Amino acid sequence: MTGSQHRARAARTAPPGPPRRATLRLLKQLFTDRLALMGDNAETYGDVVRIAIGPKAMYLVNHPDLAKHVLADNAGNYHKGIGLQEARRALGDGLLTSDGETWRKQRRTIQPVFQPKRISRQAAVVASEVDALIKRLAAHDGPVEILHEMTGLTLGVLGKTLLDAELGGYETLGHSFEAVQDQAMFEAVTLSAVPQWVPLKKQLEFRTARDDLRRIADELVDQRLANPIEGGEDVLSRLIQSGSGDGASRERMRDELITLLLAGHETTASTLGWAFHLIDEHPEVGERLHAEAVEVLGDRLPEHEDLRRLTYTVAVVEEVMRLYPPVWLLPRIAQADDEIGGYHVPAGSDVVVVPYTLHRHPEFWTDPERFDPGRFTAAERPPRYAYLPFGAGPRFCIGNSLGVMEAVFVLALAARDLELHKVPGKVVEPEAMLSLRVRGGLPMTVHPRAGATRKAA
Template structure:
């Protein structure tokens, strides 16, 4: 299962990993290139790696069956870990950061909002929002910052589909969430050794952003109390009906606003980058859009008629999974792949490296949407591909996110061509989500459709 080592009950063997003398180099990678830290460790040491950096020890898990053990089979033993623990300062005990009975209650409260039939009914709302995006892009003068546009779009979709609210007036949301991610990752990589009261620019920006997010969430709650929706199916109505405290409602809303827009916006940013790099793939996607949609807006029924576009989305999330790291903390001693994992250990499943595991992905660095063609047998284990996580904490909004991504790519590429600025260097930045560092400026060109 891992490096030829058989699992034995009661084993106390420690996993392999970089030596202590490598601490300085590991610390540098932790600050500057977290993806390389994980990729290099897995390549050098196998599918279970012990990474010791100062007083902190992490256990990297990089095999489908071992990921299944942590995320599903023994999920009760693994609570939320590094990064998400630090994010709790801003997100509170929302669905993303909570554990145990609190998390179960929150999940039960919100789950009905994401029922397939309800999401299907939101397809026209998503299509109309994307139609507005296409018009804004077509009317743009000069380069546009695509990640900013995707953030605005996904927040707009989230507001209208899940909250029955217009988020257009809350223009600071994207910047505030960026500050939260920056601070959470800063605290994680510095092992929370920098005092939170320190007057650093990053910390001051975080506190301002946290207050801004709380203000927005409280305003949304007040608006709904003032204008209740009878038999409302949206998240706000569900939270009110659950009789939670105002603080609980605020935490849940902030979490939903972050998780509900950030992952899809990041995926779309990477998609436009990869499609610009691979015009042959873009041409196939456009041909499918022309054939299926013509001049019409997509419907939910069109999703199964856009299989190539869906494969593009899947392959984008393989190479650049928006949730690149699934951090956990072991509550009790465990054994993973024959190695002893002490209670209290940080255990990380890394979709970024798992999705590139050469044993399961031929030419893992190649952008090839057809590897997801159902007519091409893969033989891959189920947990070799986990862009939405897995187990009890499988992403609750995956179907909405996929529909949104398919609609955006289909409608934008049908009418427009987006091109990166010449010489612009696209670099991944591994924060709470995997985003393009510094944004993605692109020029917009109207497509000459025949």
């Protein structure tokens, strides 16, 4: 056999993976512990794994070079996949779920809102919102549900920085998005085998949530149409300017707004929840954060230029996203046959890059389960595609700069002025939905630091 024949034969070979007799165990993990499903198989079978569950086969990719191939080098061959397809029922064809020319047009419309210069001009707004949050937390006598507070903060920041609108009156948003995530993941793990008309509690909650999200999006558009902003640079203004005013245009605006509301608040809120948990588990990190915030900020609010000075705080955010990436799964569907790592991947296959396992790859991370922000202050860093908290390639997260600034400002001001501790007995576990969130919330007690002072926003 010639060398070319040998390579052709190898390229038709399926990757290794669990045997068919493991189907029941895999199904159980798919329903109850998706992180273990990905992690156990990557550890057992290597960097390309074929996981067959019933009629479906999923290809797990767990190496920087291979992630680069799927997300960047051959991105045109990979459309959005499992989970995001199911979420389309609520999100429509927004930026998160669309593909092809539709996605490119949407990206061009919204991209200017996220330009670095514009985001830097929003720093004062973000700092003011964070300052108000810190004051609310300091006023609590008993335990506070920190994830609820982070959701309120991130929605408020999103409204003022990206939409030029107040979202404080839409208290149902967070609950509605939870229902959307629950239903999308339920459909994904059941392979959409349960008809949508079946009146399960989960499905009824989803329908209510979908209607609520559409109502809120329509109200936001109507408010802006009634009160246009001359030369407006926000998302609402740009969507209205790009539309034709017909029914299809109105539906696209709704889809984009619902997507932005979900993606714009959920990922940052989840990151902050994990950050407070990890800082509580590692008090020495909290003390270093406090010392840096006092040194850099004194008693004032942070500014955009402080992101270059709050180096340890930035490193903490980066390490939190390494261990608990808010987007833990990057699902794709192969449009044509491909070769990944020397293995054949047929057209139509579900291909998943999993930042959660990639961020723990022992070849690229020393003692990968350990929380160590110093990894991100060291001179030598891992390969680019070994760390993907915001994805990569053409679909790199459009809001990464705003999300990092918001998280850094929250941790800096919270560490300077407060101490937060989990309530006794609280067990913190991850829940892998569309985002990687803390299961069941995160109640914490809040203790103002002695001598903490702040200037008014």
